[in-house]
Amino acid sequence: MSNPMNNIFIAAYLAIKEVFRNRGRFLMVALVIALITVLVLFIAALGEGLSDANRQYVANLDAQLIVFLEKSDYSITASRLETNTVKAVRRVDGVADAGPIYTSNTEIVSLPEPLKISMLGVEAEKPGMPPLLDGRYFRGGEAREAVMDMSVAQRTNLKIGDTIEIRSTQGTEDEFFTLTIVGLVDKQAYFFQPTIFVPPSTWELMRPQAESDLDSDTPYPNIIAVRLQDPAQAEEMKLRLVEKVSNIEVADIETTINNIPGYTAQQGTVQTQGGFTLLIGILVIGGFFQIQVLQKVPQIGVLKAIGSSNFVVGLSAVIQIIIVTAIGVGIGATLNYLFSLGLPPTIPLAFNGSRSIFAILLLLFIGPLGGLVSIIYAVRIEPLKALRLG
Amino acid sequence: MSDIALEVKDLVKSFSLDGATINAVDQVSFQVKFGEFVALVGPSGSGKTTMLSILAALLSPTSGQVLIDGQDLSQMAEKDRVKLRREKIGFTFQANNLIPYLSARENVEFMLRLNGKLDHGSRIRSDELLARLGLAERLHNLPAQMSGGQQQRVAIARALIHNPALVLADEPTASLDTERAFQVVETFANLIHENGRAGIIVTHDLRMCQFVDRVLQMQDGKLVRVYEGKKEIKQLAMAGVH
Structure with missing residues (x-):
């Protein structure tokens, strides 16, 4: 029997067994992911905090439109109405x-x-x-x-x-x-x-x-x-x-926020930092899993030689990366939460904003994305060469 | 049902090297019956490992036919080869035999999992097989916690547990001392005979041939001689290392 469900169970079984039996090594990888998570969430919180500090009042207005003086370019400070x-x-x-x-x-x-x-x-x-x-x-x-x-x-x-x-x-x-x-x-x-x-x-x-x-x-x-x-x-x-x-011009709330002096430039800077941190995260995680697959070439060769399909080998690698990433992001998010409890209100950090949730989802996604090359590599391993029979 | 587990017909495997074509396996034909244990011997470069790779459905032949339990693997798509390896073939390698993060029991049961045959009965059979191989106390040990001989015996159990038509062993005694090597091959032979499987062992150590029913000698890719009968095989075994 080789139905898809059986293959999924086998892949999950292999992934969980390997992570559990090598938990020390995987914990180290998870801790690196946790550190990346702390950094990404901190930047996301900073972006959210700065954004809140800048636009909170306008964003929470019980209104749909804002009237400005004509030719003020939707700038609140430049507008002065009759x-x-x-x-x-x-x-x-x-x-x-x-x-x-x-x-x-x-x-x-x-x-x-x-x-x-x-x-x-x-x-x-x-x-x-x-x-x-x-x-x-x-x-x-x-x-x-x-x-x-x-x-x-x-x-x-x-x-x-x-x-x-x-x-x-x-x-x-x-x-x-x-x-x-x-x-x-x-x-x-x-x-x-x-x-x-x-x-x-x-x-x-x-x-x-x-x-x-x-x-x-x-x-x-x-x-x-x-x-x-x-x-x-x-x-x-x-x-x-x-x-x-x-003598007026009219904007919606979103346009008004984007024209608050420095808002767009500041948010662009923070988002670029966050983007680069995520990119570094992808490269670091990718590097870790690539090294790991290189170390496991003979083992993957055995798995394939005895009849494991590429689907099982690839899915097992994906599940493993997801497990380790989830543990790392979980640890990182918890550390971040604890960190946030000790910060004074004068620091513009918002850890509970939508950006933090988005960052967590993105971090969960970058694990498999970073590990993509290693997954492809694992799937392409030829058992004959891996076992040095060829 | 035919009593032929493996049939090799006019098998050729060619490689190109510096523009020249080399036949690593050259027009080889033979059969192995269920319950028969065969040794494939020959000097380095004689083509025995290439032959084993083809029989294991890991390498496609250039021409000729290989039928395992009646299925012609030379005509198979890769997906079907994977299925054939999983269902019809048992394999032990020289080294790196076992999945390092699975215990002895889990390594053996893994073949049952792969074939969707893991249940209470097969678990008991797996434990019994390991006990038969002297590993009753090692069920929960990881490969790193076992000696080379113990690891080879776990690999033998894994190769047999799903009742494959053909069991292949590539130099299973290469890393073992003489006493352990004899034990491993003798046990292997007994299990092949008892379970009615076809077994092929590739070895450079002719002393191991004393446990087999037939010896196929290869040289320069060709099958140059077949040793049959206890007396003839015993004489060969006395010759020692190839």
Whole structure:
């Protein structure tokens, strides 16, 4: 009998027996794979962490479209809209709601270590204001109240009810403002910094500004977050908004993220590093298994001479590589998890992101890919030559 | 059913070397019956290893026929040759005989696994065969934990366990001392006779011929002489190493 199932069982039997009986040697290979896994996952986590720190707020917006100033090339910092644009956008058919977003950077100085933050001006309960995790929204007007992101709380131990002091350079003077924390939101980092949210008028009052801006107390939004009645109509709504509202350009969330300054270049760099690490992994694993097959030539010759098919020999090699790779990736992922537990929140590493899962799947795949040459070599071994009969 | 286990007809195997054609096996014909143990002897380069490789379905002949249990392997596709090796042939080699990560028992049972015949009954038969070969205490030993002679005996058990039509042994005593060598070949011969298999042993040590029923002597690829009858074979065995 030589049915496919019997062949699969025989291949698995040979692979498992060999790994088990030579567990010391295979463990060494698995540990090398584990180290590669740690490195790949670390880079993936760094990419995810940096990406989160840069785009988290925009990515989590409860909106489908972002309105920019015309010719700003979808750059949030380059865009500065007229105040009446928000009303004009809200009036367009198909727009469920729209909220202005004002961006700037400032510093909390009432802490043992000053903390640089992104200060975003938004209207409570409008698109642009994230959902509350705890507490309440700030009041309108120039209320000295703020909602803070969890990333601020993690770094400072601040809690709802605490007050913070903000330093802002206005003209040539440093101005100090006091805010009370009234609410808490999560996953809202923006431009590599933890974030606080304040009302637009408060934002205008407190934002760093040049001497020439000091005479005006009108806040100009950088962008407007637009929530649509039918998110499926996003493409049509882009055109309609540009047609109905003057001096604007409109992008979806993905385009907005890709145009955050430095985002694409940074992610490209991290992904290239990750790609090269995977490539090195493929070569290292390939080298290991190739050496192993070369050492086993007579043994594979015996297997073939006594009637094992190429399918059995090849599948056995594949199963063996999968087992060793899975053990190595498992060890590496566990080490990485333990590693992540000891890291401070200031380091932008995200070990639980989709990139880490993708990296693990990719690592599981690179074992067989790296071992492909050795598998082909094993299948092509001629028993006559392997046994030196020819 | 024919009592002929192996039939070789006008077998030729040619190789090209520096533009010249060399017949490693040249017009060889012979038969081996079930229950018959035959030695293939001859000096180095006489063609006996090439002959064995062809009989083992590892090498295709240039011309002629090889029928194992009635199946003509010279006409077979590679896939069918693999099947033939698995089902109809048992093989022991000079060295590297066993799968190093399988125990003695697992090495023998592996042939049963390959043929889909591993069950409770065949497991008992496998253990009995190993015990018969003096390896009852070595069932769980890996090849590296056994002597050369013990490894050869495991290989013999593996070659016989699936009841092949033809059992081939390539210099099985090459790495053994004289006493062990005699033991191994004698046991091999007994099992061939008892199980009614056809056996061919390639050896350069003519002393081993005392355990066989017939000796085929090769020289320059040709079958030059056949020794039959106890007296004739005994005289040859007395001659010692070829």
